[in-house]
Amino acid sequence: MTLDISAIRRQFPILDQELIYLDSAATAQKPQIVIDALKEFYAKKNANVHRGMHGLAEQATTAYENARTSVQKFINAASPEEIIFTKSCTESINLVANSYSSRREGVRGRGSVVLSLLEHHSNIVPWMMCGAHLHWINIDEYGNTRLEQLDTYLKQENIELVAITGQSNVLGTRPPLKEIIQKAHAAGAYVLVDAAQLVAHHQVNVQELDCDFLAFSAHKLYGPTGIGVLYGKRELLEKMPPFIGGGMMIKEATQTGFTPADIPQKFEGGTPPIAQAIGLAAALEWLEQFAWKDIEEHEHALLKHAEHILKNIDGLKILPACHPEPDEGRHAQDVMVRRAHHDMERSGCLSFVLDKVHPHDLTDILGEQGICLRAGHHCAMPLHKRLNIPASTRVSFGIYNTIQEIDILADAIQHAQKILQ
Numbered sequence: 001m002t003l004d005i006s007a008i009r010r011q012f013p014i015l016d017q018e019l020i021y022l023d024s025a026a027t028a029q030k031p032q033i034v035i036d037a038l039k040e041f042y043a044k045k046n047a048n049v050h051r052g053m054h055g056l057a058e059q060a061t062t063a064y065e066n067a068r069t070s071v072q073k074f075i076n077a078a079s080p081e082e083i084i085f086t087k088s089c090t091e092s093i094n095l096v097a098n099s100y101s102s103r104r105e106g107v108r109g110r111g112s113v114v115l116s117l118l119e120h121h122s123n124i125v126p127w128m129m130c131g132a133h134l135h136w137i138n139i140d141e142y143g144n145t146r147l148e149q150l151d152t153y154l155k156q157e158n159i160e161l162v163a164i165t166g167q168s169n170v171l172g173t174r175p176p177l178k179e180i181i182q183k184a185h186a187a188g189a190y191v192l193v194d195a196a197q198l199v200a201h202h203q204v205n206v207q208e209l210d211c212d213f214l215a216f217s218a219h220k221l222y223g224p225t226g227i228g229v230l231y232g233k234r235e236l237l238e239k240m241p242p243f244i245g246g247g248m249m250i251k252e253a254t255q256t257g258f259t260p261a262d263i264p265q266k267f268e269g270g271t272p273p274i275a276q277a278i279g280l281a282a283a284l285e286w287l288e289q290f291a292w293k294d295i296e297e298h299e300h301a302l303l304k305h306a307e308h309i310l311k312n313i314d315g316l317k318i319l320p321a322c323h324p325e326p327d328e329g330r331h332a333q334d335v336m337v338r339r340a341h342h343d344m345e346r347s348g349c350l351s352f353v354l355d356k357v358h359p360h361d362l363t364d365i366l367g368e369q370g371i372c373l374r375a376g377h378h379c380a381m382p383l384h385k386r387l388n389i390p391a392s393t394r395v396s397f398g399i400y401n402t403i404q405e406i407d408i409l410a411d412a413i414q415h416a417q418k419i420l421q
């Protein structure tokens with residue numbers, strides 16, 4: 001069944017405005033049903049969770065824990081206890097970097113973490129802050145991760161963990177997660193997947209992937225801001241110490257110490273994002289009415305159309321547009337295989353540079369016309385350095401975008417180009 005995009009758009013009140021929203025990779029817009037769930041909670045059901053004995057508190061606790069079960073089902077985790085609510089994808093990764101690394105001898109100062117050059121700063125800086133020794137997987141000229149480098153690191157270094165994006169927030173490329181996870185596990189390393197971009201565009205099944213940790217935010221998934229998710233395998237979460245101390249996360253506290261609560265509460269110190277969890281559950285329920293196949297087909301068509309129309313604009317280069325590394329040593333067939341892989345795997349967004357036009361000037365002019373794009377390094381400075389550019393312009397899609405919007409964008413870019421060049 002194809003998606004009825006006009007009907008979908010009517011469910012997003014913000015899209016009533018004269019607006020072409022092509023910035024869903026930064027944050028997705030919210031359907032009315034999510035806005036209503038937040039309003040309804042605050043208007044009729046507001047109470048703290050896991051604390052009061054009164055009816056409202058019990059209702060709020062049930063709704064909060066039901067939201068955990070919704071997330072468990074959404075990513076097919078083995079149990080709700082493996083779902084930790086945080087404030088964001090960023091906090092989820094920080095939780096692992098701090099908690100996991102303080103438990104194991106390795107990562108803090110001595111062990112090694114493998115990252116790719118596709119990573120967002122949220123999946124770079126926490127590993128730097130916990131003192132891990134970093135190894136970087138480069139990308140080839142098509143934006144694919146160079147897995148032979150992962151093989152080398154896994155063979156030669158004492159790798160504790162591979163922290164890898166499920167989908168680049170700049171190029172839209174998707175590293176082959178299953179293969180990476182199998183390789184890492186064979187070498188005794190754990191894998192954390194940064195699924196901030198992936199979850200809104202592709203079905204995620206953590207048991208099938210067999211990843212050890214997976215992090216994402218609700219706000220890129222048509223849900224509210226202020227809530228993130230950390231999935232972790234039970235046996236790992238049970239061994240890790242808490243990250244944030246406070247109420248809710250203890251079994252017992254004395255003048256001299258405390259005993260942590262069981263998972264998931266152990267990692268949820270303080271009042272959690274209750275309304276946001278309920279909003280997230282509403283977003284997941286809303287998404288469930290669509291088949292992933294239909295979402296992917298629609299977004300793939302948008303992306304292909306955008307690639308086709310934008311690459312015909314004079315002086316516009318779609319990224320990666322970079323050169324092979326000098327040591328690459330490939331042969332022609334290898335290149336073709338990788339190119340095919342690249343074509344299949346890009347999703348959600350593309351970024352570009354335009355000759356003699358700064359991305360900020362371009363997005364300023366487009367913004368005045370109600371066309372929302374993102375300009376800058378998109379919190380991926382190491383990637384931009386690899387591409388030898390300081391900044392780029394990103395076009396990113398959600399379920400509500402249309403081919404017509406892309407046509408308007410292309411005309412607007414050409415018009416802006418005449419003014420700016």
Ligand SMILES: Cc1ncc(COP(=O)(O)O)c(C=O)c1O
Binds near residue numbers: 090091167
């Ligand atoms: C790939 C990726 N990882 C992590 C993040 C961080 O997400 P948040 O800011 O919601 O914590 C983002 C946000 O843009 C992202 O694109």
